[in-house]
Amino acid sequence: MQHHEECWAMYLNGxxxxxxxxxxxxxxxxxxxxxxxIVLQTALVSxxxxIILSHNHPSGSTVASTPDNNLTSQLKKGCEAIGVQLLDHIILTEDAYLSYMDEGML
Structure with a gap:
């Protein structure tokens, strides 16, 4: 059980x-x-x-917030600028998730 938000990035090859x-x-x-x-720098160095971005919502809500959507949009633009694909942004809770890719939000 998490009581605070964490955001993780997974870096994949071709x-x-x-x-x-x-x-x-x-x-x-x-x-x-x-x-x-920092996310983009790590992508370049590796x-x-x-990139697959994921973060948790301790509240249990899988609804993407405005800041979540803004982060996704900014990261997608940054990825496009350096030739890296943002594959997904996943919001995790204790028992559910929201995938931007699955929901057509990317």
């Missing part, structure tokens, strides 16, 4: 093999702040072709 996982933010109970420059 054939979908996991290159690495990185915690990009740990914050408060209701939000987390992600510096997309020669990643794709």
């Amino acid at each position: 054939i979908g093999r996991l290159l690495g996982v990185s915690c990009v933010s740990r914050s408060g109970m209701n939000s987390t702040v992600v510096d997309i420059r 020669h990643a072709s794709g």
Whole structure:
């Protein structure tokens, strides 16, 4: 059980093999702040072709917030600028999840 939000990035190569996982933010109970420059820098250094971003909602809600949507939009633009694909942004709760890709939100 998590009582605070954490955001993790998974970096994949061109054939979908996991290159690495990185915690990009740990914050408060209701939000987390992600510096997309760090996410993109790690993608470049690891020669990643794709990124999957995930973070938890301790509240149990799988509804994407406005800040969640803004983060996704900014990260997608940054990824496009450096030739990396944002494959998904997943919001996790204790017993459910929301996938931006599955919901057509990317």
